Amino acid sequence: MRPVLRAEGLRHRRGGFALEVGSLEVHPGEVLAVLGPSGSGKTTLLRLLADLLPPEEGRVEGGFRVYLPQSPPLLRRSVLENAAFGLRLHGVPKGEAHRRAKAMLERVGLGPRAHQAAHTLSGGEAVRLALARTLLVDPEVLLLDEPTASLDPSHVARVEDLLREAAREGRGVVLATHDLFQARRLAGRVLFLLQGQVVELADAPSFFQRPKDPRSRAFLEGRLF
Numbered sequence: 001m002r003p004v005l006r007a008e009g010l011r012h013r014r015g016g017f018a019l020e021v022g023s024l025e026v027h028p029g030e031v032l033a034v035l036g037p038s039g040s041g042k043t044t045l046l047r048l049l050a051d052l053l054p055p056e057e058g059r060v061e062g063g064f065r066v067y068l069p070q071s072p073p074l075l076r077r078s079v080l081e082n083a084a085f086g087l088r089l090h091g092v093p094k095g096e097a098h099r100r101a102k103a104m105l106e107r108v109g110l111g112p113r114a115h116q117a118a119h120t121l122s123g124g125e126a127v128r129l130a131l132a133r134t135l136l137v138d139p140e141v142l143l144l145d146e147p148t149a150s151l152d153p154s155h156v157a158r159v160e161d162l163l164r165e166a167a168r169e170g171r172g173v174v175l176a177t178h179d180l181f182q183a184r185r186l187a188g189r190v191l192f193l194l195q196g197q198v199v200e201l202a203d204a205p206s207f208f209q210r211p212k213d214p215r216s217r218a219f220l221e222g223r224l225f
């Protein structure tokens with residue numbers, strides 16, 4: 001199956017930090033969890049994969065990619081206008097954009113909030129709005145930076161359902177997360193980063209049950225910071 005994203009020989013340096021990723025492919029319908037302690041380079045990798053940072057060496061190829069930062073910026077407008085914003089940027093006429101945005105808001109459970117000011121949404125609702133806005137522009141790859149950090153379990157579950165659905169639609173999902181339970185629930189594969197280096201890129205069950213590298217084991221047991 002043709003990958004939706006391929007990276008080869010990536011290298012990026014910033015100050016004293018260097019990230020190196022040899023070879024990485026993401027396939028349609030796959031959820032790849034990017035794990036690693038704080039400062040290991042997860043955000044840097046996602047931004048490189050989204051073409052938001054230039055690699056010093058190597059290249060990234062793939063379909064239409066959208067990066068969602070941990071706190072996605074929302075316009076000080078209604079929920080509906082925020083949802084429709086990406087479509088409007090792509091030149092979709094207002095009536096059509098609002099019709100499609102309304103349907104997507106229903107899908108993410110925000111239909112009743114369409115005319116509320118976006119900045120009054122709860123954290124979990126704001127993440128679902130950002131996902132709605134993203135899904136409306138139909139990306140082949142979603143690059144998500146800790147989308148459920150600081151959400152309560154019911155909001156986490158709703159966001160995870162949306163991510164599963166996005167993968168079922170054939171999108172590639174790359175998910176940076178500190179939540180190992182979430183990675184177990186969602187991911188088919190895991191990329192484990194430490195100080196900018198890939199320690200393991202493995203099927204999720206193998207990584208969680210039989211990590212090959214002692215550093216992976218230490219990380220999973222909470223002995224690595």
Ligand SMILES: Nc1ncnc2c1ncn2[C@@H]1O[C@H](COP(=O)(O)OP(=O)(O)OP(=O)(O)O)[C@@H](O)[C@H]1O
Nearest residue numbers: 014015017036037038039040041042043044045176
């Ligand atoms: N703008 C910047 N200038 C210099 N160094 C930076 C910059 N942004 C990040 N770094 C450094 O790059 C390294 C990797 O940061 P990155 O944000 O990618 O890690 P992370 O794994 O996403 O961390 P966290 O889990 O805390 O979000 C860190 O050492 C960080 O201090």
